[in-house]
Amino acid sequence: MSAVVAPFIESMRAAALPASGIAWLDAARREAMQTFLSAGLPNARHELWKYTALRALEQRGYAARDENASTRIVDGSAFALPGIDGPQLVLVNGVFRADLSRLNDLPQGLSVQPLSRALAENPEPLRFLLSRRVQESRDAFVSLNAALAADGALVRVASGAEIEKPLHIVHLGAPADSIVAWHARSFIELGEGARLHIVEHDAAAGEHAHFANLACEYMLQKNARLDLLTLQDASAGATLLRHGEFHLHEDAQLALHALELGGALARHEIRIALDGDRSRVDTRGAYALRSRQHADTELLIEHRGRDTTSDSLWRGVADGRARGVFHGAITVRQGADGADAQLSNKNLLLSEGAEIDTRPALEIHVDEVKAAHGATVGQLDERALFYLRSRGLPAEAARMLLVRAFCAVALSGIEPNELHEHCDALLLAHLPREDET
């Protein structure tokens, strides 16, 4: 390690590892921290970080945790969603809040509990998940998360159970006494034939700066189906990393919607392994960025089983001096015959200062495969804009109508309808007015 240590690294090193009193867990956390410290933050030479510079982040130090997170007064309206009134797990600045959660009377077959409680009460079943070496050891933030995450969500759906009401998992960032970092780690498993609908929600009570590092693993057993919406509406000052790893067994289905709205710097990593034959994933996503926001989406899909399907439609809009990055990579592994992989990413630049870099990639190791991918970056169609204005719509309304139509495909399929409308409205509200620079 060099003599000069970047403030970010230093602040993370100085953070005391969560004391669990569990020997295997403490050892795993020490090892993860060591991995993080020896690797440091990825720089632009790292292929997967090419367009997202972490130099500014590196120069910032963060408080290790929000000491008052468990008692901080929070307004529930900061994360309420229309159409969502089922089970709810809320973490404030990375700490579980029983008082804000709704985990009593869970439907039969659904188990939801905070990681902190599971570790305190019965840690042994988590030994495998938490002590194995971090899969992507090259990912600094996943290592950091493994070292420092003391809370998160543990969700399990019993085989055959079909849970009707969406589960709302909230990561709320609330202004603290200092600029804090927090890390949360979650595990979600659907048993054979199980069905679950989750809304993972990054919400904000304020526009403050903080650093949030979320990692979640999703395991879909045979024939399970997960509908997942990740709604990222973090505070304007937030640096947010969300890392999701999905494993789909035979005939499992994942329908993912992702909406990226908030944060100053947001990175969303989605890694999907279609392990089982005939497993299928549909991803729909939209990012809408303004002022100096930077959002980076990395979608990696691996077809491993036979006759697997992936269908991905993403839309991006950037205004002001915002920067969007989309890296969509599909790999069809040897043995994944009959794979069908489709990926489309279209982007709109609303200002001259905005920038979007999109890199679709397709890597195929089998002969019998159907695959297509495409990406575009363009501007609003001036002809369409004039057409709408010539009918009386003010310029701003015409722009919004076109942007909304552009993004509609990424939002379609979000249920229930109230939530769909809410997401549509959030997206519109997030887009700037024309006079904003």
Next chain:
Amino acid sequence: MLKIHNLHVRIGGREILKGLSLQVNAGEVHAIMGPNGAGKSTLGNVLAGRSGYEVTQGSVAYEGRDLLQLEPEVRAAAGVFLAFQYPVEIPGVNNTYFLRAALNAQRKARGESELDSREFLQLVREKLKVMQLPPELMNRAVNEGFSGGEKKRNEIFQMAVLEPKLAILDETDSGLDIDALKQVAEGVNALRDPKRAFIVITHYQRLLDYIVPDFVHVLADGRIVESGGAQLAQELEAHGYAWVRERKPAEAAV
């Protein structure tokens, strides 16, 4: 209602309109005819406020206001309507939603009350009947997947709903078969009104058999070189545009 005086317009440095003058009063139907490249569509686009056109000389007064200073949506609210030669497809924008938003934006700009969805649907049903358009069109995206004829009829339908004072029809007849042409003409004729004026831009005389104009103007090389009654259209059809130039060599050369 509309006074165009000595209008000069450039596109990308090339002069398209070279001193066009025209006066249109309420209740009148003016046909503008002329060969391709004469500047017919430029005239329509400039009046509706499309960007990319540089007015280097002349003026356009609409109801006493300087039309060229107004944003396209302000012109629309003031009653100017352009039926596009190539109506734009707008995927993802519902036809009904769009038209109601447009109508209400205009009404709001004029200080009138907005129509609620019930009132609007009633209006739409009435107008659809006049245009003989299938109601399903209203549930589709704006012009998306419409046939050529449906697009043009949709333009006239929008006009019927928006009820402009000055309607400019830019080659609305192009690409239409005779049945569609008649429907479009019927739609237009149903809207003829002493308070409303039309500028019908067309390449062929055919449409003018069904929409009988009060005045016909020949636009050639950026200027109106001949004006007359409905009869002029038939002469043009018989003799071609070259005939005008031959007949008026001196003026055409000015």
